[in-house]
Amino acid sequence: MKGKAWKYGDDINTDFILPGIYLELTDPKEIGKHAMEGIDPSFVGKVQPGDVIIGGRNFGLGSSREQAPIALKYSGVSAVIAESFARIFYRNAANLGLPALECPNVSKEIKTGDTVEVDIEAGKIIVNGEKELEFVPVPPFMMEILEAGGLREYIKQNRAKW
Amino acid sequence: MSTIAQKILAKHAGLEEAIPGEIVKADIDFAFMPALTAALAFHAMYDMDIKKVFDPKKVTILLDHIAPATNITNATLHKECREIAKEQNLETFYDINSGVCHQIIPENGHVYPGMLMVGADSHTCTHGAFGAFTTGIGSTDMGAAIGTGKLWFKVPETIKIQAEGSLSRRVMSKDVILNAAKQLGADGATYCALEFRGSTISEMSIGARMTLCNMAIEVGGKAGICMPDQKTFKFLEGRVKNEYTPVYSDKDAVYKKTVEIDGMHLEPQVACPHAVDNVKPVTDVAGTKINQVFIGSCTNGRLEDLQVAADILEGEKISKDVRVITTPASPEVYKAANKAGIITALMDAGAVLCNPSCSVCFGGNHGILAPGEVSLSTSNRNFRGRQGSTEAFVYLSSPATAAASALYGVITDPREV
Numbered sequence: 001m002k003g004k005a006w007k008y009g010d011d012i013n014t015d016f017i018l019p020g021i022y023l024e025l026t027d028p029k030e031i032g033k034h035a036m037e038g039i040d041p042s043f044v045g046k047v048q049p050g051d052v053i054i055g056g057r058n059f060g061l062g063s064s065r066e067q068a069p070i071a072l073k074y075s076g077v078s079a080v081i082a083e084s085f086a087r088i089f090y091r092n093a094a095n096l097g098l099p100a101l102e103c104p105n106v107s108k109e110i111k112t113g114d115t116v117e118v119d120i121e122a123g124k125i126i127v128n129g130e131k132e133l134e135f136v137p138v139p140p141f142m143m144e145i146l147e148a149g150g151l152r153e154y155i156k157q158n159r160a161k162w
Numbered sequence: 163m164s165t166i167a168q169k170i171l172a173k174h175a176g177l178e179e180a181i182p183g184e185i186v187k188a189d190i191d192f193a194f195m196p197a198l199t200a201a202l203a204f205h206a207m208y209d210m211d212i213k214k215v216f217d218p219k220k221v222t223i224l225l226d227h228i229a230p231a232t233n234i235t236n237a238t239l240h241k242e243c244r245e246i247a248k249e250q251n252l253e254t255f256y257d258i259n260s261g262v263c264h265q266i267i268p269e270n271g272h273v274y275p276g277m278l279m280v281g282a283d284s285h286t287c288t289h290g291a292f293g294a295f296t297t298g299i300g301s302t303d304m305g306a307a308i309g310t311g312k313l314w315f316k317v318p319e320t321i322k323i324q325a326e327g328s329l330s331r332r333v334m335s336k337d338v339i340l341n342a343a344k345q346l347g348a349d350g351a352t353y354c355a356l357e358f359r360g361s362t363i364s365e366m367s368i369g370a371r372m373t374l375c376n377m378a379i380e381v382g383g384k385a386g387i388c389m390p391d392q393k394t395f396k397f398l399e400g401r402v403k404n405e406y407t408p409v410y411s412d413k414d415a416v417y418k419k420t421v422e423i424d425g426m427h428l429e430p431q432v433a434c435p436h437a438v439d440n441v442k443p444v445t446d447v448a449g450t451k452i453n454q455v456f457i458g459s460c461t462n463g464r465l466e467d468l469q470v471a472a473d474i475l476e477g478e479k480i481s482k483d484v485r486v487i488t489t490p491a492s493p494e495v496y497k498a499a500n501k502a503g504i505i506t507a508l509m510d511a512g513a514v515l516c517n518p519s520c521s522v523c524f525g526g527n528h529g530i531l532a533p534g535e536v537s538l539s540t541s542n543r544n545f546r547g548r549q550g551s552t553e554a555f556v557y558l559s560s561p562a563t564a565a566a567s568a569l570y571g572v573i574t575d576p577r578e579v
């Protein structure tokens with residue numbers, strides 16, 4: 001995973017990530033067209049496939065709407081890296097196969113426009129090809145879900161032991 | 163040595179004990195979905211190659227967030243939900259005439275002490291008021307839950323909210339939870355369960371306890387729980403059809419921390435824009451001009467909430483500069499309020515009455531705010547843009563503070579009216 005960083009602050013809530021008026025949409029591609037609209041209406045015009053969102057504390061607080069991580073994923077975002085996550089967002093992202101990585105101080109270490117490379121297996125983030133940051137290890141069970149590409153695939157493959 | 167949250171998870175995972183931090187796979191007793199997340203959950207279940215829900219008696223869909231449909235897109239979504247409910251043979255289905263999901267679920271006997279329930283709505287924590295472990299999940303998790311009857315959970319640590327003393331006149335449970343939010347911060351309980359204890363809580367009605375648990379998610383909580391007691395059993399009598407065994411925290415249960423609230427001296431509280439933990443005593447913000455008051459939602463749309471508003475507004479007129487939108491949380495609430503003369507009192511004072519639904523709460527329905535407008539709302543979230551324009555301002559308060567403020571068009575201390 002490699003792309004450009006788009007940095008936002010602390011407490012980026014689900015209404016920012018996908019405003020409530022779009023909850024009636026069910027096509028992920030349509031949902032993706034409104035990613036981050038509540039805080040940055042220009043986001044969808046500038047994000048490129050592979051790009052990474054950088055957040056501060058408590059990223060994804062608010063509603064249980066899976067449309068929030070769906071919007072990010074289908075806008076092209078390949079990972080969200082934040083100092084901490086709200087619980088439901090964190091689960092929803094992993095269930096969709098979108099890595100949500102906890103990395104202390106990330107909002108100080110990375111700025112918008114930096115090139116960010118994520119090596120999930122090695123637990124590392126490489127910034128502008130030089131600086132290395134470590135993220136908090138993903139719990140093994142969540143790692144299995146991410147490796148399967150999300151909970152749907154995971155359950156399909158592991159129905160017997162679920 | 164376990165809290166109620168640990169005990170319920172252990173029981174449903176077939177374990178002796180559930181240790182905080184550990185991941186368990188647990189059996190789900192009931193799962194519910196509002197329309198806005200239901201279709202996605204079923205798509206997820208079908209993607210898992212599962213065709214039918216694990217038990218049509220234990221799964222329901224409710225059309226509450228936008229009701230009745232306001233445009234063709236959500237009409238189409240409602241239509242899809244009705245079709246899914248039929249095709250899946252769901253025993254219950256709650257159409258647009260039913261009210262807010264978190265009110266319908268207890269009124270219809272779906273929640274009981276000791277159960278494990280999931281809802282595809284973040285405020286599912288409301289139902290912990292009945293001594294249950296109930297938590298909000300996203301659509302893919304819901305697809306797994308309704309398809310397999312199971313879901314994984316990280317066993318949470320528990321934070322105790324210890325509230326002692328009787329609340330003063332016109333101070334409500336909403337003020338208790340707003341004060342707790344101030345003390346904890348918007349991420350202060352991330353991944354934790356909240357347990358509400360103490361004499362303030364025992365004295366509260368079931369509805370008031372629902373308000374507390376409802377807002378557990380606003381501090382990042384996974385669940386908010388009250389110990390079941392006679393009030394709980396009385397409310398559930400005639401509603402819950404199955405047998406149940408109440409569960410209680412052990413005396414020597416271990417808590418992550420304790421937040422203390424002095425119920426007796428608590429003042430009415432107001433959460434200021436744009437964060438739920440930006441809480442001030444009402445006296446600090448009194449005089450702030452408002453354009454709209456909303457009394458309703460799963461937080462404060464129950465009979466006692468409308469009653470306190472009517473007590474304040476009866477025989478009076480709301481300020482000319484304010485519009486008041488009142489939305490009872492369910493038909494049961496609406497009818498009881500009507501019988502008690504509350505609806506007439508509110509309408510005579512100048513309030514608009516809407517049909518039971520989520521209504522103004524989340525900005526997808528009606529009562530949308532224009533740029534620059536200020537709202538005082540009894541709901542649970544005041545994020546920027548939550549009730550319309552991103553340039554509007556939402557304050558949160560109890561129904562007593564909301565009604566008192568409606569009289570003067572400015573935020574007003576309800577103890578003064």
Ligand code: SF4
Nearest residue numbers: 285459460520523524
């Ligand atoms: S009333 Fe508001 S908070 Fe409650 S379920 Fe409806 S939209 Fe969500």
